Amino acid sequence: MNPSNQSPNHTAEDESQAVVTRRIQRLSLHLMAISAQNYDLCIVSCSSRGKLEVDKAQLSRYMRGKHREIQERVFEYFNSRPDLQTPVEILKDDHRELCWRQLLGLVREAGIKPFKYVAEDPAQYFAIAEAVGSVDMSLGIKMGVQYSLWGGSVINLGTKKHRDKYYDGIDNLDYPGCFAMTELHHGSNVQGLQTVATFDPIKDEFIINTPNDGAIKWWIGNAAVHGKFATVFAKLMLPTHDSKGYSDMGVHAFIVPIRDMKTHQTLPGIEIHDCGHKVGLNGVDNGALRFCSVRIPRDNLLNRFGDVSRDGKYTSSLPTINKRFAATLGELVGGRVGLAYSSVGVLKIAATIAIRYSLLRQQFGPPRKPEVSILDYQSQQHKLMPMLASTYAFHFATANLVEKYSEMKKTHDEQLVGDVHALSAGLKSYVTSYTAKSLSVCREACGGHGYAAVNRFGSLRNDHDIFQTFEGDNTVLLQQVAGDLLKQYKEKFQGGPLTVTWNYLRESMNAYLSQPNPVTARWEGEEHLRDPKFQLDAFRYRTSRLLQSVAVRLRKHSKTLGSFGAWNRCLNHLLTLAESHIESVILAKFIEAVQNCPDPSSRAALKLVCDLYALNRIWNDIGTYRNVDYVAPNKAKAIHKLTEYLSFQVRNIAGELIDAFDLPDYVTRAPIARQSDAYAYYTQIVGF
Structure with a gap:
């Protein structure tokens, strides 16, 4: 504004005040327009492609597979024995005795004997462990100590004389051990x-x-x-x-x-x-x-x-001592496999409670219209839908790990032993850390009712927390994964063999480490972004770059700091590398599970969830992709936009997706997660 055109009475302070007033008016109009006029339009535009139809029974059958029957036997036994169900409030000593009676009941009354599966059919054992852990996590751990650790050490580290002497007593609980x-x-x-x-x-x-x-x-x-x-x-x-x-x-x-x-x-x-x-x-x-x-x-x-x-x-x-030590610990890797698998079971329960409540609870909405479900809010979708996608991704990754472990126990194949050792370390660390964080997110997503002990988030969070530490501290385990990657990296350039999990380093590493294609870096179409090849290439590109750069850094720092000092200097880089590799493995197994799903409706739902998992992970680390020009700015924006859209699409079938976990109300046990009459049941719990 030209000062000469101002009236004598018009001051700079008046003009500043006028600007502020105009901004407030515009902002108010903008907010009113969104709440009063555009809300329904947002919902319509997002849902214009229609909601997927999901056959819950088919999806559940694909998810739970051949171990469904043994898990239902566990659920039904404890549902039939109210005296063996853990109350919300219980003293430590009482809880210990109840836990022992629960284990005795499972083995001697229900006739479910986990020990025979430890050696003969590990996948069946882990299915029992997941089901038992959903009844009471303490029971799941106590069972694991008795059969997987104490019993497993006897049959895996001992010989025939030990099996003959101790097997029956361990099996029937006459020989409880540590x-x-x-x-x-x-x-x-x-x-x-x-x-x-x-x-x-x-x-x-x-x-x-x-x-x-x-x-x-x-x-x-x-x-x-x-x-x-x-x-x-x-x-x-x-x-x-x-x-x-x-x-x-x-x-x-x-x-x-x-x-x-x-x-x-x-x-x-x-x-x-x-x-x-x-x-x-x-x-x-x-x-x-x-x-x-x-x-x-x-x-x-x-x-x-x-x-x-x-x-x-x-x-x-x-x-050598080192080879004997490695062989001894290699036989105990089942504990890590079980923890990764069971941690996914905990995540399923937490996600089920949080999502069911978010579908039930209504809050606010457009003026003079009914309140809307809190899961309709983008912020709630942002919290819970990528978590739901991750739960599905982890399910397939840990199920594959269990299959590998079972095959390893049968064949004792040396290459498979190495693969399972590294993969179990990585998945146990990654999955348990993610679940631990997600339990707090679920609690917060349920507001005040998430804080009620009866709705389980507190006990789930506290009981699961130690999963990050026992059977190997997560930070230590990730370092094992990073060390194995560096070993594979070295062998790759010496022409040696690679274990199955690391095949992509041999097949594609040179392509990943070359300059990104400036054309594909700008592609932003939905078909391209939802292409499994693009998603997997992006994950593996990041891992390969991290691996190459940390190898260079370690070589540089080892000259002045020695090997231990160099490792410590690069430790955070190494941990990021390990996590990136594990994410690549998880995505690869998820894509494979989608492609192998025989039911078309289930396959479509899983594809949607898999795309959300992949693109959300890429977006969460978009800075890395931008810094190396793997993703141009317009493509980054398209990834963000599509991730939000996919979150909404997954929200549309969230109920069906958690129903496919097939967890009855008497297993989830949280009043706010009941499939019907949740509020009525909740009020009865507190005495109304």
Whole structure:
């Protein structure tokens, strides 16, 4: 404005005030227009293609597969026994006893014996574990300690003599046991364990000792109350005839009785203490164990990978301590497989509760019109629909992991062993971390009612939280994945073989690392963005770039910092690399599951959900793709727009998608998640 044209009484302050007033008026009109006129238009435009028709029964059948029957047997048994259902409020000691009675009932009354499946049909075992965990997560963990850890160590690390002696007692719960690996000072670093087992050739016995407080076995499930045996991991020390006195043969596993079979009294030389009240899983009796010159027969060494003869000679089919250690831990990888699989089960329950409530709860809406479901709000869709898509993605990825693990147990194929080891580490870490965060999101999405204990988010969140730590801390496990990727990267350029999971590095890495095509970087059509090849290429391109760049950084820093220092300097980069690789694997398995689905309506629904999973992940890391010109600005905008549209489309079938999980009301147990009469049931719970 030309100052000469202003009237004498018109000041700069007046003009500033006028500008502010005009802006407020425009903003008010804009908001009023959206709320009063455009709301219905938004819904119509988004839904113009129509809602998909989903055959819930067919989709559920495809999801749950051949293990549906055993899970329903678990559900129906506990539904028929109200006295075995865990109340919302229960004291720690009462919860432990209830959990033990639940396990006894499952095995001795319902006739479901998980132990035989640990070795014969692991997929069936994991299906039981998922179902049992939905009844009470403490029960799922206690069952896992008894059968997968204690029982699994006996049959996987022992030999025929151990199976003959202990199998039936473990199976029928006459021999409740523990898995005593973790120590006060050492958890993830198992090779650093300090408990020792010294061979006494005169008495033909091992002497188990806890040399210092740091070596006390800690967080040992079943130890505080119910356990009678423990598989104790300790350094095997053999006497020598030289000045050293003893030779350290590395960490081995030993069966150590800890309580009298008849009186249940703690045995001499063993000290047991209760680890006390925990953040969650208080139905599991975690304890601490100290050993003072506890003698066990030589036969109690679980000797599959290393044995000691009567005269003190050590023999093994594996030449080094490191190879024996790797073989021992390789046999225990089932715990990680089970946790990844069970974590998806927890996510299904949480997503079901949050989405059912979001469909039920109505709040606000256009003037003089009925209130709308809170799932109609874009913000709620943004919270829950990508999570629902991830739940489906994780389901297929972990189901594939279980299949690989089962095949590995049958064939003992060396390449498959390596593949399962790395994949289980990555999926356990990635899935449990995602579920832990999602439980809080679900709670918040349900507002105040999500805070009611009866609606389960608190107990689910607390019980699941430790999934991120046991069977391998998630940060440590991701480093294992990154280390394996770097090993594969090195072998790729030396012409060596690659395990199945890493095939794409061999087949396509050079293409991924070349300059992005400036033409495809600008393609923004929906057909292109929903093309599985584009989605998978984008995921793998990111992984390949991260892998190449971290390899260069490690090589550079190792010259001045050494290998350990260089690794630590690049640690965050390595963790991102591992997560990116696992996301690539998850997407590949999801795409495969979509293509293999025989029912057309289910396949269409899964394709929609898969596209949302893929594009939402790309959008969440769009900065990376933009920085390397893999995605041009217009394409990034199109990805964002399509992701929001797909979220709305998935919202339209959200009810059918969670129904396909086939979780009855008596399994989800949250009043706000009931499929009918939710509010009526909820009010009855509090006494109306």
